[in-house]
Amino acid sequence: MPVKRRPGTRVEPESVSELTTERLSVYLRCLEGLDRARIKTVSSRTLAEHLHLNPAQIRKDLAYFGEFGVRGVGYYVTELSRHLRQILGLDRRLSVVIVGAGNLGMALADYPGFRREGFEVIALFDTAPHKIGGTSRSGVPVLDIAELKEVAAREHVDIAVIAVPADASQSVAESIVAAEIRAILNFSPGAVRAPDGVKVKNMDLTVSLASLSFYLAQGTNGQTR
Amino acid sequence: MPVKRRPGTRVEPESVSELTTERLSVYLRCLEGLDRARIKTVSSRTLAEHLHLNPAQIRKDLAYFGEFGVRGVGYYVTELSRHLRQILGLDRRLSVVIVGAGNLGMALADYPGFRREGFEVIALFDTAPHKIGGTSRSGVPVLDIAELKEVAAREHVDIAVIAVPADASQSVAESIVAAEIRAILNFSPGAVRAPDGVKVKNMDLTVSLASLSFYLAQGTNGQTR
């Protein structure tokens, strides 16, 4: 029996897993490619072949949010892209700050992929006096971390990236939470703790390398995604 | 009934999931901290409290590889660290190359966490003539990607990191596979395809940010790890 939810309708938060939302982002990127190639419609089967995924999974992921497809036809590429951008909240400018103006923080501030996807890096934050007042190569200013709360309030910062050494990460996370930023992308080793209502995503280089090392050591076999 | 497997014994590859191996790396880091604090033994409960995990999960993860614990006592910290390092293949020097000597590649080459965990970045590779022949700030040489195969054979490279723009990532992946490197950490957007026997781990910034954006847009609530 068809779900009588209209496309774009909000869904109960608990029911959508992070695995699903990550795949939505992958679908979106693929659809944007198809759109540039002037392809009008795509079936879950074709999309699944592109992405090496199961077609039923794609249909199920999309069906959480509405009935976007047309039976016998598939999905309209441009339309589905627009829906996915809206579902993912990518239909508006998102402002990002990076805490830690070391090599990694600076590199991330200048990463062209951010801007291309609608993320704007408005500032770097650090504690080192000789860094404060400077800018990244592309001109992102480095500010004193003491100013984070004020800047976040003034500029409506959506996401904070943590790119500091491990021993500073928890205190940085607390400053971010105090600044009322509700989403954190953490590149520091070791998970940071944040209260409910603040989403933390860990990108731990060390853990990923260890997992590759295990594969090499044990001769396991597999593929991520 | 006790498993009659001795500690350190190899396990059937298929039975250990990537989620488990990633947690092993987290356990190891935590144990190293306890070891530095001169703590001799730790129970799965205590470890679980540190890491905000379930104690049964920790016991189960460890039990895949042997019986490391002592009933009534817990685990000997130093001994378990040593076992985990061996299981993860971190008991030896691992050599890493980075393909793509842009901002991100350079930053990764100089990332101190690599060396600290026993990974040695031996070279960067790029195609841009003005980059080739130079070095990163910490002195990692930038070589021509045409030399990758030769260097990999000579230096026994374990892991390759992809840090190039999306449109180059698949061809870079093919060069890496041709160089007989069997583990890839991919920072490019879009999953790269590699044959069986080559492990790919994707660290897709765009996907992670989109997932945070979804959380902000929908007001979902959760915590990674």
Place this chain on the structure above:
DNA sequence: TTTTGTGAACTAGTTCACAGCT
């Protein structure tokens, strides 16, 4: 016909709960 949307079946991963060892 093609292809969606979805209940049902299946597979993977987590947590419980307890026997058994120290």
Place this chain on the structure above:
DNA sequence: AGCTGTGAACTAGTTCACAAAA
């Protein structure tokens, strides 16, 4: 007593398979 190791139960995630729509 305390704590591990592990079957059993549970929960989450994926894939199958088919009715319904175009």
